Amino acid sequence: MTSTTLVPDRPAGDRRPARAGLPLTRVSGLGLGVAMVWFSLLVLIPLAAVVATAAEGGWAGFWRTVTNEQTAATLRLTVGTALLVTLVNVVMGTLIAWVLVRDHFVGKRALEVLIDVPFALPTIVAGLVLLSLYGPDSPLGVNIANTRIAVFLAFLFVTLPFVVRTVQPVLAELDPEAEEAAASLGASRLVTFRRIILPSLIPAIAAGAALSFARAVGEYGSLVLLSGNLPMRTEVASVRILSSVENDNPDSAAAVAVVLLAVSLAVIVFLDVIQRRVVRRG
Amino acid sequence: MSIEISHVGKRFADFVALDDVSLSIKAGRLTALLGPSGGGKSTLLRIIAGLERADTGRVEIDGVDATRLPPQQRNVGFVFQHYAAFKHLSVRRNVAFGLEIRKRSKEEIRRRVDELLALVHLGQFGDRLPTQLSGGQRQRMALARALAVEPTVLLLDEPFGALDAKVRKELRDWLRRLHDEVHVTTVFVTHDQEEALEVADEIVVINDGRVEQVGAPDDLYDRPANEFVMRFLGPVTQLGDQLVRPHDLQLTTDGGDGVPGRITRVTRIGFEIRVEVTTADGQPVTVTLTRNELLALGIGIGTDVRLRIAPNTPTPTLPPTPTLAPAH
Numbered sequence: 001m002t003s004t005t006l007v008p009d010r011p012a013g014d015r016r017p018a019r020a021g022l023p024l025t026r027v028s029g030l031g032l033g034v035a036m037v038w039f040s041l042l043v044l045i046p047l048a049a050v051v052a053t054a055a056e057g058g059w060a061g062f063w064r065t066v067t068n069e070q071t072a073a074t075l076r077l078t079v080g081t082a083l084l085v086t087l088v089n090v091v092m093g094t095l096i097a098w099v100l101v102r103d104h105f106v107g108k109r110a111l112e113v114l115i116d117v118p119f120a121l122p123t124i125v126a127g128l129v130l131l132s133l134y135g136p137d138s139p140l141g142v143n144i145a146n147t148r149i150a151v152f153l154a155f156l157f158v159t160l161p162f163v164v165r166t167v168q169p170v171l172a173e174l175d176p177e178a179e180e181a182a183a184s185l186g187a188s189r190l191v192t193f194r195r196i197i198l199p200s201l202i203p204a205i206a207a208g209a210a211l212s213f214a215r216a217v218g219e220y221g222s223l224v225l226l227s228g229n230l231p232m233r234t235e236v237a238s239v240r241i242l243s244s245v246e247n248d249n250p251d252s253a254a255a256v257a258v259v260l261l262a263v264s265l266a267v268i269v270f271l272d273v274i275q276r277r278v279v280r281r282g
Numbered sequence: 283m284s285i286e287i288s289h290v291g292k293r294f295a296d297f298v299a300l301d302d303v304s305l306s307i308k309a310g311r312l313t314a315l316l317g318p319s320g321g322g323k324s325t326l327l328r329i330i331a332g333l334e335r336a337d338t339g340r341v342e343i344d345g346v347d348a349t350r351l352p353p354q355q356r357n358v359g360f361v362f363q364h365y366a367a368f369k370h371l372s373v374r375r376n377v378a379f380g381l382e383i384r385k386r387s388k389e390e391i392r393r394r395v396d397e398l399l400a401l402v403h404l405g406q407f408g409d410r411l412p413t414q415l416s417g418g419q420r421q422r423m424a425l426a427r428a429l430a431v432e433p434t435v436l437l438l439d440e441p442f443g444a445l446d447a448k449v450r451k452e453l454r455d456w457l458r459r460l461h462d463e464v465h466v467t468t469v470f471v472t473h474d475q476e477e478a479l480e481v482a483d484e485i486v487v488i489n490d491g492r493v494e495q496v497g498a499p500d501d502l503y504d505r506p507a508n509e510f511v512m513r514f515l516g517p518v519t520q521l522g523d524q525l526v527r528p529h530d531l532q533l534t535t536d537g538g539d540g541v542p543g544r545i546t547r548v549t550r551i552g553f554e555i556r557v558e559v560t561t562a563d564g565q566p567v568t569v570t571l572t573r574n575e576l577l578a579l580g581i582g583i584g585t586d587v588r589l590r591i592a593p594n595t596p597t598p599t600l601p602p603t604p605t606l607a608p609a610h
Binding site: 175191 | 332333354356358359364368379380428430
């Protein structure tokens with residue numbers, strides 16, 4: 001088709017990953033050592049201890065504990081509500097981040113600061129705020145105390161900033177010219193969002209979703225006042241763990257903890273996998 | 283596929299980017315919008331593409347009023363200075379984007395993308411991500427992406443501005459040859475007068491939101507409409523009241539007519555020698571010579587010479603300008 005010539009291309013970006021198995025330098029060896037010791041002390045050993053405690057009663061004991069009617073109900077409520085809240089956050093968090101980055105309005109800076117309040121507030125204070133606003137003495141006339149909606153609302157409150165804060169910087173760094181290029185190639189705004197903007201945001205959204213889910217699954221302080229902790233109805237896993245410990249039943253507490261651990265890990269891995277897949281597909 | 287721009291104006295807050303610009307861009311030509319940065323040339327290009335909306339005036343592309351059309355419906359190809367690559371998509375998917383939007387068949391897309399990648403010499407880079415390409419390669423990818431939709435006009439906004447000098451020159455030659463093959467009406471924005479003179483069929487000089495002059499490169503160089511165009515298109519120096527190009531001045535040592543002066547400085551830049559002559563009334567005048575001319579004249583610092591404008595020099599008739607600082 002063409003006879004134009006050009007200096008032959010050398011492949012640019014021919015970057016090879018550093019070869020595995022190369023000996024570490026003394027400094028990087030020391031760094032790796034310190035990092036591993038720190039990580040082990042803070043994370044690996046405690047987690048292993050929890051798993052070991054849960055395993056003490058054997059598989060049958062573990063299974064009996066987690067399928068106990070009341071425990072199973074708390075796990076269902078906790079994980080189910082956390083998933084739902086994460087889903088809401090993915091949509092609302094992205095939307096709020098979009099507004100904060102793309103729109104200019106009076107009070108934007110104030111909103112910027114306010115977004116972090118649920119994160120910075122001690123959770124029990126958040127719980128108190130929710131109780132006085134939506135409890136039996138609600139000035140709004142909205143009483144959701146002792147209902148599952150209270151759990152949902154408390155989760156929503158404390159996890160609000162995660163997706164916003166992970167998506168916001170990525171959105172701010174996006175190249176607006178890529179969107180203009182898509183428009184001049186004929187893509188509608190919706191198609192541009194779905195095919196050009198969203199794939200760039202997916203890793204950030206997934207990271208925010210993972211944080212939001214992990215935080216919700218372990219939430220205690222913000223819901224303990226408003227939800228009433230009614231067994232079989234509004235009791236969440238963290239409350240169940242506490243009551244197990246108080247009833248001198250550490251094995252049961254550990255078993256619930258291990259389930260939460262496994263679920264969190266599964267969700268994080270799942271989000272990572274879909275993120276990679278979406279990004280690749282474009 | 284001509285473009286007609288009539289009485290287009292555009293303001294950004296207090297800044298007047300374009301002030302009643304009218305311009306007619308001919309079909310099938312390669313036109314350069316040339317001017318200093320902030321002069322309005324990119325704004326004009328973006329208005330043609332629909333990426334910016336004119337406050338006043340009218341834009342017609344190929345006989346169709348496009349003033350209110352969104353960019354999606356203008357069928358223009360746009361190439362950005364910083365490539366605007368879709369970073370998460372492979373080179374192939376980048377080029378295919380416009381065709382996928384137009385719901386062409388898989389087979390057609392594959393064939394067309396192969397063709398375009400060959401055209402821009404990226405045949406074996408199709409599966410790379412844009413970040414794995416060099417700047418010049420990325421810009422060629424962007425060009426292929428813009429050409430994929432068979433645009434009525436191709437618009438390039440400082441397409442080589444982000445590249446280093448050598449690659450820029452290569453791509454410039456290549457764009458010229460590509461245009462000779464593809465013949466799509468092309469408008470490119472540049473602030474580099476050499477680029478415009480070398481590549482374009484027609485140059486539009488834009489400054490301060492207004493069109494200063496439109497014409498073929500030779501016209502503009504030899505017959506600038508005003509002092510701004512003359513200064514912008516190449517080096518100038520002043521002899522008496524006359525603005526003249528330094529290579530259009532002659533030096534003689536054998537008396538005769540001409541303005542007397544003495545050589546005060548000699549600078550060599552590669553093949554070119556820049557000689558500064560101070561005339562009797564203290565005016566510094568720059569003359570450029572080749573090395574051989576300098577040797578033949580046997581002159582150096584302190585030599586008394588006479589200056590005159592070479593015969594057959596196209597002397598621009600310039601409107602009188604009150605305050606002028608010598609350019610060199």
